Amino acid sequence: PAGDGILSVNNIEVIYDHVILVLKGVSLTVPKGGIVALLGANGAGKTTTLKAISNLLHAERGEVTKGSIQFKDDRVDQLSPNELVRRGCIQVMEGRHCFGHLSIEENLLTGAFTRRDGWAAVKRDMEKVYDYFPRLRQRKNSQAGYTSGGEQQMCAIGRAMMSKPSMILLDEPSMGLAPQVVEEIFEIVRELNTKEGVSFLLAEQNTNIALRYATYGYIMETGRIVMDGEAAALRENEDVKEFYLGVG
């Protein structure tokens, strides 16, 4: 994609359990201020790619064995996940990881854990999150585990916003949600992108919606990028139409 990269992944290889080669040389770039979609079927390696960037593979016995990852001007492949968050890159996990027993507002507060700029600033940003997600304001005292799937996804994104990120890695935001709710969430992603300047790398199986909101897309198959291009061009590509958009 055109423009200066905020994130670049250079030819990474990931192995699980010392033997299972899952990423076989993946490279991608997210331009500063871009929304880039990482597409592909279930099992193609999208989640593994995001976790490799966030350095979250160790818990699953996964390891980046080749390649490098750069965020802003630094190599980040050896950083802890928390340090990466402090530098402005945060992942929103698949399955909308909220703390079910905490209220929506308490969940948002947990997102501020890396900040050192004081309560007043945190409180101000929480109001800002509520402005973007009016549904979260309405539900702020509800226990997150009892809110709807869409509200939990919003809570997970809102929680990420509380770390003041410049980049969000968003894993499968559409999963299990009604089309209208998915649309609502992507509209907010677009707003966060245009108004707050947050760059996004979003992993999606829902190619159709992802290519309507993204500027650029990469398509993965079995651990490799097999195609990439401007979102508008991918939408018109015959192979993409046939295999990923469900129209012949």
Ligand code: ATP
């Ligand atoms: P999904 O949409 O289901 O998240 P994905 O494209 O994100 O799919 P990954 O979850 O990254 O795909 O999985 C890629 C491959 O790695 C799959 O074949 C999967 O079985 C394998 N895999 C994932 N996690 C592990 C693990 N902890 N140990 C071994 N293999 C794994």
